[in-house]
Amino acid sequence: xxxxxxxxxxxxxxxxxxxxxxxxxxxxxxFAGTAVLVPLGIGTDPATLRAVGPGILWxxxxxxxxxxxxxxxxxxxxxxxxxxxxxxxxxxSAIAAxxxxxxxLTAGLPLALxxxxxxxxxxxxxxxxxxxxxxxxxxxxxxxxxxxxxxAALSATVxxxxxxxSLIALPLYVPTAIFGAMAMTDAPGSQNAPLLLAAxxxxxxxxxxxxxAAALRLAAD
Amino acid sequence: MFxxxxxxxxxxxxxxxxxxxxxxGGLILMIWGxxxxxxxxxxxxxxxxxxxxxxxxHVPTAWLAMASYSALAVMSFIWxxxxxxxxxxxxxxxxxxxxxxxAICLATGSIWGKPTWGTWWQWDDARMMSVLFMFFLxxxxxALRAAMDTRQKAARAGAILAMVGAINVPLIHYSVEMFTSLxxxxxxxxxxxxxxxxxxxxxxxxxxxxxxxxxxGLVQTQMRTEIRDRRTAKLRxxxxxxx
Numbered sequence: 001x002x003x004x005x006x007x008x009x010x011x012x013x014x015x016x017x018x019x020x021x022x023x024x025x026x027x028x029x030x031f032a033g034t035a036v037l038v039p040l041g042i043g044t045d046p047a048t049l050r051a052v053g054p055g056i057l058w059x060x061x062x063x064x065x066x067x068x069x070x071x072x073x074x075x076x077x078x079x080x081x082x083x084x085x086x087x088x089x090x091x092x093s094a095i096a097a098x099x100x101x102x103x104x105l106t107a108g109l110p111l112a113l114x115x116x117x118x119x120x121x122x123x124x125x126x127x128x129x130x131x132x133x134x135x136x137x138x139x140x141x142x143x144x145x146x147x148x149x150x151x152a153a154l155s156a157t158v159x160x161x162x163x164x165x166s167l168i169a170l171p172l173y174v175p176t177a178i179f180g181a182m183a184m185t186d187a188p189g190s191q192n193a194p195l196l197l198a199a200x201x202x203x204x205x206x207x208x209x210x211x212x213a214a215a216l217r218l219a220a221d
Numbered sequence: 222m223f224x225x226x227x228x229x230x231x232x233x234x235x236x237x238x239x240x241x242x243x244x245x246g247g248l249i250l251m252i253w254g255x256x257x258x259x260x261x262x263x264x265x266x267x268x269x270x271x272x273x274x275x276x277x278x279h280v281p282t283a284w285l286a287m288a289s290y291s292a293l294a295v296m297s298f299i300w301x302x303x304x305x306x307x308x309x310x311x312x313x314x315x316x317x318x319x320x321x322x323x324a325i326c327l328a329t330g331s332i333w334g335k336p337t338w339g340t341w342w343q344w345d346d347a348r349m350m351s352v353l354f355m356f357f358l359x360x361x362x363x364a365l366r367a368a369m370d371t372r373q374k375a376a377r378a379g380a381i382l383a384m385v386g387a388i389n390v391p392l393i394h395y396s397v398e399m400f401t402s403l404x405x406x407x408x409x410x411x412x413x414x415x416x417x418x419x420x421x422x423x424x425x426x427x428x429x430x431x432x433x434x435x436x437x438g439l440v441q442t443q444m445r446t447e448i449r450d451r452r453t454a455k456l457r458x459x460x461x462x463x464x
Contacts, residue, residue: 150385154378158368167361168382171354178350203388211385218377 005088009095013072013102027068027107028114034060035118046123053122054133054184057115061108061137062173065144066166068107072099072149073156077219082156086220096153096212097205104145112138133184136197140180143201146208147172153215176200227305229448236441243438250431257424275333276421281429282326283352285436289319290355293362294387297380307444309376312383313366314443318436320359326352358386
């Protein structure tokens with residue numbers, strides 16, 4: 001076994017993300033656009049916005065992961081790259097994980113980095129807490145992208161699979177979303193929420209690659 | 222052991238008498254349990270009076286919602302490992318029935334919740350959320366199967382999704398301890414034996430077992446239909462091929 005195909009998959013996913021059109025800016029635009037719609041929908045009362053801000057960003061993060069994930073395996077299925085990946089010596093789970101990780105780094109992590117700015121627009125107090133929250137968004141986003149990757153791999157051969165991905169992946173997002181939202185409140189019992197959030201991300205990292213591999217073998221048949 | 226059940230002929234001859242037996246037993250137990258629950262047992266004023274009788278519908282559906290998802294995951298696992306076709310037929314039959322039971326669980330829970338807790342729906346209740354998302358998992362499972370172009374692919378994709386989704390079922394259980402909840406903590410199965418008084422317990426168990434038998438009967442009927450469906454498709458294909 002050699003690790004070379006795994007790095008190749010990682011680099012290819014990075015290159016795809018940056019190539020063509022707005023590239024990595026597109027998810028940022030979607031994320032910001034979704035979040036900016038909310039004050040227009042629920043009114044501009046600062047206290048309300050401050051209360052719902054963190055949650056809105058979780059929702060926006062989940063939605064942008066779903067929107068951008070549709071293509072990551074579909075393109076490979078269509079142009080035959082998937083068959084080549086499966087013929088390499090590297091385990092398919094590692095290749096799927098490398099692709100998903102690259103996708104998270106280009107499409108998910110920037111959203112977490114942008115979150116303090118959006119939080120300020122939602123009337124949050126400027127403090128280092130916003131940076132901590134950004135880290136929470138990054139950790140939760142990792143779980144979102146890996147579970148979403150399972151949905152994307154399962155619907156890789158389905159035409160217009162985007163809607164299917166949402167239905168499949170959203171239930172899997174729930175624990176992460178709950179722990180993530182808990183981590184940003186100071187309700188009683190939320191002290192452990194950051195650890196549970198991290199645990200849910202680690203769980204996704206441990207389980208999702210194997211589910212993705214099984215689904216990709218199915219897609220290649 | 223699984224291989225013994227994996228034979229469709231054996232399944233057909235077994236379910237030929239087992240399915241009617243399940244219907245009969247389920248009907249008797251449910252009628253007795255509901256009659257006891259709705260008319261005979263005294264109402265509990267601490268639990269909101271007559272509305273607590275919803276329990277005899279709600280609690281069994283909640284048990285079955287969880288049990289049906291577990292069954293779906295187990296059947297998917299058996300199919301995925303041993304490729305026993307009957308297991309896939311079972312998984313396909315369980316999904317829509319499980320979705321219906323989960324929906325009834327949510328509906329009766331809302332009806333019970335409004336007069337007692339003063340709300341149709343409580344978002345910070347982890348158990349409600351888990352059951353709701355279990356409902357979505359069932360829907361996603363059915364949608365994914367429907368989107369695949371061959372039966373084999375539908376079975377494989379469905380099995381992967383059901384096994385991944387199965388992590389949701391333990392979460393439901395442990396969320397009771399993990400979150401502050403409107404629900405009371407477990408009161409039927411505890412380490413020190415049932416805490417519920419016997420007057421409620423027996424009708425409740427009767428309803429639960431009755432609904433389980435009804436569910437089992439419906440699954441078998443669905444499976445028989447599916448097996449015959451597949452056989453018809455095969456015969457038709459043979460006919461077209463001139464065999």
